[in-house]
Amino acid sequence: MLPIPPxxxxxxxxxxxxxxxxxxxxxxxxxxxxxxKVGLQLIYAGxxxxxRNLVTAGKQVFLDAKLLDIDNTVxxxxxxxxxxxxxxxxxxxxxxxxxxxxxARGESPLKLLGVTVLTSMDDADLAAAGYGETAAALVAxxxxxxx
Numbered sequence: 402m403l404p405i406p407p408x409x410x411x412x413x414x415x416x417x418x419x420x421x422x423x424x425x426x427x428x429x430x431x432x433x434x435x436x437x438k439v440g441l442q443l444i445y446a447g448x449x450x451x452x453r454n455l456v457t458a459g460k461q462v463f464l465d466a467k468l469l470d471i472d473n474t475v476x477x478x479x480x481x482x483x484x485x486x487x488x489x490x491x492x493x494x495x496x497x498x499x500x501x502x503x504x505a506r507g508e509s510p511l512k513l514l515g516v517t518v519l520t521s522m523d524d525a526d527l528a529a530a531g532y533g534e535t536a537a538a539l540v541a542x543x544x545x546x547x548x
Contacts, residue, residue: 412436412463420447427455436488438463449485456486467516468502469493476505483509491516494543517543 413434415423423443437455439448439462452462464487468475475492479502482490492502494515502513517540518527524535532539 408433408435409461412438414438414440415443415448416440417443418446419443420451423448423451427460435459436461436463438465440465441467452487453485461488463487463489465491467491467493469495469498472497472501476501479505479511479513480507483507483511487511489514494546496543496546499546515543515546 411434413426413430413436415426415437417423417426420443423437423439427437437460439452439455443451444464444466452464455462462485464482464485466478466482468478468491470478475498479490479492483506488510489512490502491514492498494517499513499515506513518536522530522536527534527536527539534542
């Protein structure tokens, strides 16, 4: 396997409030970085178009959208993201959502990342939300789901 070039080893999180701020960061980093994460705040501030521009400019994009909805809606969203040219997309690892996402991805090179449990949640949070298992058990169960 060939070594990964330094510019491809790091994913820079563009957790910024505006496209202008994200553009400034990308311009400032120049060719030192080729991979960027676009999170929810930026997605809703015009980040989908910005992500498309990054892909067009030869950058790799990780859309951290944490999709969760009914199967059909998740599937259509994944189809749209696959058409965008993003490299990675996050989907909540609920079995139906993950299966729909995998099916909708089709032959595209889009890689799906399953969010089993949000990192901010602990056992007490899960119990308060009605889950009858620990965070570790829920992560293991959701990670074991196959498409």
